[in-house]
Amino acid sequence: MMYNFDQIINRKGTNSYKWDFGYNKNQKNMLPLWVADMDFEAPKEVIEAIKARAQHGVYGYTFRPKSYYESIISWFKEYHDTEVREEWIVPIPGVVPGISFAIQAYTNPGDKIVIQPPVYRPFYEVINELGRRIVKNPLIEDNGNYKMDFENLEKIIDKRTKMLILCSPHNPVGRVWKKEELERLGEICLKNDVIIVSDEIHADIVYKPNKHHILYTVSNKLINNVIVLTAPNKTFNIAGLQTGNAIIPNKNLRSKFEAVITSQHLYMTNIFGIIATEAAYKYGKKWLEELLIYLKQNAEFVKDFLEKNSNVKTNIPEGTFLMWLDFRNYDFEVHKKLLNNGLWLNEGREFGEEGAGFERMNIATSRKIIKQALNIILKTLK
Ligand SMILES: Cc1ncc(COP(=O)(O)O)c(C=O)c1O
Numbered sequence: 001m002m003y004n005f006d007q008i009i010n011r012k013g014t015n016s017y018k019w020d021f022g023y024n025k026n027q028k029n030m031l032p033l034w035v036a037d038m039d040f041e042a043p044k045e046v047i048e049a050i051k052a053r054a055q056h057g058v059y060g061y062t063f064r065p066k067s068y069y070e071s072i073i074s075w076f077k078e079y080h081d082t083e084v085r086e087e088w089i090v091p092i093p094g095v096v097p098g099i100s101f102a103i104q105a106y107t108n109p110g111d112k113i114v115i116q117p118p119v120y121r122p123f124y125e126v127i128n129e130l131g132r133r134i135v136k137n138p139l140i141e142d143n144g145n146y147k148m149d150f151e152n153l154e155k156i157i158d159k160r161t162k163m164l165i166l167c168s169p170h171n172p173v174g175r176v177w178k179k180e181e182l183e184r185l186g187e188i189c190l191k192n193d194v195i196i197v198s199d200e201i202h203a204d205i206v207y208k209p210n211k212h213h214i215l216y217t218v219s220n221k222l223i224n225n226v227i228v229l230t231a232p233n234k235t236f237n238i239a240g241l242q243t244g245n246a247i248i249p250n251k252n253l254r255s256k257f258e259a260v261i262t263s264q265h266l267y268m269t270n271i272f273g274i275i276a277t278e279a280a281y282k283y284g285k286k287w288l289e290e291l292l293i294y295l296k297q298n299a300e301f302v303k304d305f306l307e308k309n310s311n312v313k314t315n316i317p318e319g320t321f322l323m324w325l326d327f328r329n330y331d332f333e334v335h336k337k338l339l340n341n342g343l344w345l346n347e348g349r350e351f352g353e354e355g356a357g358f359e360r361m362n363i364a365t366s367r368k369i370i371k372q373a374l375n376i377i378l379k380t381l382k
Contacts, residue, residue: 003287005040005294008366031373032344036171036322038237038364040291045283046236046276053275062271064091071281072245079204079285082214090246090258093266095201096122098229098246099165102197103130105256107162114156114164114194116148117352120171123199124352127165135161138354139173144315144326146173150184157192164194168215169202172324172351172360174317176210179218186215186222195253197227201244204235204288206319207296216249224250227257234321235288236280237364243273295321298363298370305374310381321364324348328357330381335359343376 011019018035041047069086076084092098099122107113109131115123116137127134137153139146166185169176177185189196198215206212216223231244248254261267299316302323306312311329325345327334335347338359348358363370 001290001293003290005291006366006368008368009039009041011039027339027342029342030339030344031342031369031376033362033365033369033373034344034346034360036234036320036362036364037239038321038362039366039369040237040364042237042276043280043284043287046238046279049275049279050272053271059271061268062274064269064274068274068278071278075281076214080212080214082217084247085249088247088249088254090248090254090261091267091269092229092244092246092261093242093269094233095199095229095231095244096126097266098227098244099123099197099199100126100130101246101257101260102195102227102229103127103132103163104260106195106253107132110160111163112158112161114153114161116167116170118172118348118355118358119167119351120199121350123165123167133160136352137164138352139170139175141354144313146170146175148177148181148185150188153185153188157188157194161192161194164189164196166196166198166215168198168200169206169212169317169319171202171320172322172346172348172355172358174315174320174322174324176206176212176318179213182213182215182218186219186225190221190225195225195227196222198229200228200230201234202320203230205292205295205321207292207299207316210318212319214247216247224253226250227253232277232280232284236276236284238273238276238280241273241276242270243277295363298365298367299323301367301370302361302363302374306377309374309378312377312381321362323361323363325359325361326357327359334380337380338376341376341380343373343380 018032069089073084076082112133112135113127114135114137116139135156137149140149203212215228216226228247233239248257303314313326314323346360348355
């Protein structure tokens, strides 16, 4: 291994949401395995590129060069075996802002939007804040395995249902949707004129033999009905640089999306976001391959430990650096107790009532911190 993911880098005092945003001011030593960023340094090529640009000293208005688009196109070609054309790419300040633009571009207040809980909290927030209505198609859970409920989906879609927001891979349950599942979802949505906004921010964090499918590749028909939202943020740990890209093959959908961005004057970007995206996509593959090995070992460690020492159930995620821990064998307020004992996970209910009894654990940290967290879990359950 070239990279040392065991190295612990102190993030305290950097205004980190994860490490400096106190849950409780009296709690001095809180281990924060909640918000989804990693405790690792970005690939060294990214750090070097940012340093080199910083050295120049002039940071005026800057556009995205052709090489920026080329870096995205070749990443998708090489890493996902997927065609992206330059004109399909619409840069965005982040994936969540991209969801907001899509909702504004393709729906009206009062329209219904489907989400599949338990799911990433901001999906609810954006829909609500824009005055659209949430329709839930909860995932079906069977002994820790999750799947989409296609029969229910067909039942709940009506004339006011205009959009479905897909989380692919799925945060928090860690599913990497299979081609057949995406095909079936696509067919139902196409038949009912429901646009799919596919949040694929976790697309690069997938463990073999699972394979991620960029949504518009699963069928020829789907390509005109889909918005794919992507970013290097999770993959290379550069979320603080606030950048991302929508991929919209359909020209008409793309124009509407761009019109929202233009109306809000959000097409400019941060220089360092451009620089880091390009460096990460051009040079980050080796780093990512090693990262995935480390994360998978973390996941195996957590699963083995909990299986041997507790009645907490969990699976190795198919994708994402998030684990979904099932505490339903315990009938007390696990979340509060964990906090009191110094471990901050995301409470399952945050992802919808379907997540009650679960906690989401971020495993993108050194093994030593993972061990500390597991010991706090044990202590809490005793
Ligand atoms: C599914 C999903 N979408 C979007 C985001 C955030 O994206 P951004 O910071 O680019 O808005 C996250 C971060 O945790 C996420 O898990």
